[in-house]
Amino acid sequence: MGTVAETVGALTRGFTDAGFPSARLDARILVGHVMGLEPSLLFARGDVVITDADMATIIAYANRHLAHEPVSRIIGEREFYGLAFKISADTLDPRPDTETLVDAVLAHRAMFAAPRILDLGTGTGCIPLAILSAWPEATALGIDIAPGAIQVATENAGRLGLAARARFQVGDWTQGIGGSFEIVVSNPPYITEAEYMALDPEVRLYDPRAALTAGQDGLGAYRALLAPAAALLAPGGRIFLEIGLGQADAVTALAQAAGLRILARHPDLGGIDRCLVFAV
Numbered sequence: 001m002g003t004v005a006e007t008v009g010a011l012t013r014g015f016t017d018a019g020f021p022s023a024r025l026d027a028r029i030l031v032g033h034v035m036g037l038e039p040s041l042l043f044a045r046g047d048v049v050i051t052d053a054d055m056a057t058i059i060a061y062a063n064r065h066l067a068h069e070p071v072s073r074i075i076g077e078r079e080f081y082g083l084a085f086k087i088s089a090d091t092l093d094p095r096p097d098t099e100t101l102v103d104a105v106l107a108h109r110a111m112f113a114a115p116r117i118l119d120l121g122t123g124t125g126c127i128p129l130a131i132l133s134a135w136p137e138a139t140a141l142g143i144d145i146a147p148g149a150i151q152v153a154t155e156n157a158g159r160l161g162l163a164a165r166a167r168f169q170v171g172d173w174t175q176g177i178g179g180s181f182e183i184v185v186s187n188p189p190y191i192t193e194a195e196y197m198a199l200d201p202e203v204r205l206y207d208p209r210a211a212l213t214a215g216q217d218g219l220g221a222y223r224a225l226l227a228p229a230a231a232l233l234a235p236g237g238r239i240f241l242e243i244g245l246g247q248a249d250a251v252t253a254l255a256q257a258a259g260l261r262i263l264a265r266h267p268d269l270g271g272i273d274r275c276l277v278f279a280v
């Protein structure tokens with residue numbers, strides 16, 4: 001038995017000793033999840049005594065985290081663009097860097113009245129659903145090769161109240177997709193084989209390999225999707241791609257070979273080029 005404050009303190013010390021950089025936040029998210037409380041509300045409930053059953057769950061979760069399972073995988077949820085997304089073994093755990101791509105798209109709100117958005121490799125659906133939540137006139141189609149990801153994305157659309165404007169379907173990049181789109185977005189797999197082998201266990205053991213790697217040089221997905229995506233663009237349309245560290249020039253060259261011209265590079269919060277914008 002212990003109070004919320006004591007338990008958050010004990011977990012924080014344990015995670016700090018294990019060298020976890022976000023020890024206090026991890027502790028608050030895990031305790032908050034078990035108690036059904038927003039982490040930000042835990043302070044106000046610091047003296048609540050935790051039941052034996054809840055404490056047993058918290059200890060089990062803490063031990064899983066100490067064995068390097070990410071907190072988001074333990075609670076099955078990740079916050080992205082201020083929204084809560086369900087994640088599963090079939091989906092990538094959405095990364096904060098990808099919010100750069102969402103911001104880049106939303107900066108074009110004045111350009112398109114009611115854009116049709118196509119997201120290639122949608123995972124949890126975090127990119128199109130974050131865009132739709134901020135852009136009430138937009139609609140989206142999300143594609144993923146993993147049926148389990150499509151199931152999760154569809155569930156996330158329902159949880160966020162966006163199901164009427166978002167559709168998700170299984171597919172291999174653009175194969176079988178008709179119509180045209182004002183905006184095509186993609187955060188495809190872009191890690192090289194060598195980078196994959198060197199990943200931290202938190203990433204390598206829990207994110208699906210197909211969500212991370214794309215051939216020896218990490219550029220396979222861009223090669224596969226750029227030309228067909230260009231063919232699906234409506235007049236005046238834009239393609240927004242997330243890229244990995246140091247890939248801007250190579251992806252720009254592939255896009256130019258597919259008949260596209262580069263319009264902008266957007267850096268992430270670390271100053272690394274993270275999103276490229278193209279037009280025909």
Ligand SMILES: C[S@@+](CC[C@H](N)C(=O)[O-])C[C@H]1O[C@@H](n2cnc3c(N)ncnc32)[C@H](O)[C@@H]1O
Binds near residue numbers: 143173
């Ligand atoms: C880097 S993850 C991005 C997931 C999500 N968009 C996000 O930003 O969190 C890449 C996604 O592409 C999907 N994918 C890989 N190959 C694919 C293909 N040939 N066709 C469609 N989707 C594919 C993976 O299943 C994975 O969900």
